Amino acid sequence: MAAPTTSAPTSAPDTAPGSAAGGMPSFEPTQEGIALPRPPEFATVEEERLHRKQQLAGAFRIFGRFGFGEGVAGHITVRDPEHEDMFWVNPFGMSFRHIRVSDLILVDHTGTVRYGDKPVNRAGFVIHSAVHEARPDVVAACHAHSVYGKAWSSLGRPLDPITQDACALYENHSVVTEGAGAVVVDEEAARLLAEGLGDNAMCFHRNHGIFTVGHTVAEAAWWFISTERNCQAQLLAEAAGTPTLVDPANARFTREQTGGHYAGWFAFQPLWDEVVRTDPDLFD
Numbered sequence: 001m002a003a004p005t006t007s008a009p010t011s012a013p014d015t016a017p018g019s020a021a022g023g024m025p026s027f028e029p030t031q032e033g034i035a036l037p038r039p040p041e042f043a044t045v046e047e048e049r050l051h052r053k054q055q056l057a058g059a060f061r062i063f064g065r066f067g068f069g070e071g072v073a074g075h076i077t078v079r080d081p082e083h084e085d086m087f088w089v090n091p092f093g094m095s096f097r098h099i100r101v102s103d104l105i106l107v108d109h110t111g112t113v114r115y116g117d118k119p120v121n122r123a124g125f126v127i128h129s130a131v132h133e134a135r136p137d138v139v140a141a142c143h144a145h146s147v148y149g150k151a152w153s154s155l156g157r158p159l160d161p162i163t164q165d166a167c168a169l170y171e172n173h174s175v176v177t178e179g180a181g182a183v184v185v186d187e188e189a190a191r192l193l194a195e196g197l198g199d200n201a202m203c204f205h206r207n208h209g210i211f212t213v214g215h216t217v218a219e220a221a222w223w224f225i226s227t228e229r230n231c232q233a234q235l236l237a238e239a240a241g242t243p244t245l246v247d248p249a250n251a252r253f254t255r256e257q258t259g260g261h262y263a264g265w266f267a268f269q270p271l272w273d274e275v276v277r278t279d280p281d282l283f284d
Helices: 045-065 122-134 147-153 165-169 187-197 217-240 248-258 261-278
Strands: 075-079 086-089 105-108 113-115 140-144 173-176 202-205 209-214
Touching (some): 045 140, 075 217, 086 122, 122 140, 122 187, 122 209, 140 217, 147 202, 147 209, 165 217, 165 248, 173 187, 187 202, 187 209, 202 217, 209 261, 217 261
Parallel strands (some): 173 202
Antiparallel strands (some): 075 086, 075 140, 086 105, 105 113, 140 209, 202 209
């Protein structure tokens, strides 16, 4: 079993789209001599590739725990740090809860499997390929047929800022209506989805579900998990009555504190720590 990679990070986070500040407002110590952790940096491309693959396998395990699997649907990708026109993805038809680092396959933007001996999901390939091509800043992207996300997507509305948590992606997500409900297997439909995502961290594909992106696997995975829960919260609130919205100024302030690239990465760390302890075979 390969141990999870670690490194002493040195760089500060950048800002999120539509945000004045990236995630946390500073890296001042929370106590004397205690600073918040930061995403790692790596001495070699091989170390970075291994880290990204480990994070990807871990994210699948976590998605499986949350019940985001739906038969063979769903995919998370991470861009290869050396071959940036290729990405690592889950094999078609494999349970999220069983995926290991050694199961991941490398796919190029034409859909050809460049590493691995398992098939790729055509719908997953065309969507992620279009997004990775349109957004050079995107390292990782997530999509799954989660229950509350697909339910909310049928309404064709963005989420409202009804809670503090829902403000994290306030004015940083969109609704894509092109190709709504049709399986995305052709390149033009995927291009329209990527276009509808724009510079945002998340979009709802109407009648389909949630699609999130990030500068790390951890960030993209957290936005998906958080969005799924926010969909659940708003569906519950609207079933009970009419939610009171957070006013725009407070929503934007909260987004600036909790909606940046670093904040997304950091929020995922407790889940990562859990899966490392309980599922050591993911590193095989």
